[in-house]
Amino acid sequence: MTPLGPRDTSQGRHESPEERADRRWNELLQEVRVIQTGVQILFAFLLTVVFTPRFVTLGQTDKAIYVVTVLLGAATTGALVGTVTFHRLVTGHRLKPETVLWASRLAVLGIVLLLATVASALLLILRIALHNSVVPWVVAGLVAWFVICWFALPAWILHRYSSKD
Template structure:
């Protein structure tokens, strides 16, 4: 195997580090656009709940779950929007690869916060809708499903198909 040239930074692509950073930034931005739409819809819905007549009848526990859900939704929005503002604040300073690295980490934090937000919202909605002791089990099952889809499956694919060089 020969020495890689300046445009051959990886075995599968022939791109410079700058081109790789540009590609990864574009991919990350597209991923954040997709997830941000869902987060905005969920957060917008959560903000309206407090103004409904039914809100006044919530138990203190359900109110606490609601407040937690709203705070988690706000934190999720902050992390996901933060990926873009991160880029905006450091753009032009020749820090593209660092920007991509840190914005990717911030997006992952946003995804974890989204998992917590959805969990909390499901818990609140199902507690009110079902009044059943099975609700925590249902929510736990759904959280398990999200964990498989969002984390375990990608980790397994990464482990399974990554080169063992």
């Protein structure tokens, strides 16, 4: 017997479209607050690397990976901060449901960019630390793990429980 899903045990919420948009906005804001802290720490660390004595000893490939990583970190920050600025700029124009939709899309884009940033940072760090050909495979394995945790599992749960009516 399959366990009951949330739709099997609840009649759902009785809320207006505006109340739903407010609730979804608050949930999104909390999620962005959690992820943004980690992104800010990662980005700050990346910005300092170029000023270390070891940076000048890196080869061209490692410097190129570093530049790509910093650019990905900046793009990640832009997308995640964009969720808040999007809301701020359209507040008061009675577009809350649309704002939540587009801010959610920016947040997902930020998560995808975060995945690329972390993968790029791991590639750089492991190349420097290990100096061997296993590094791309380790990074690929970790990227696969992130994809499973961040995207595949939620998609599977959504499919599993929303397909039952």
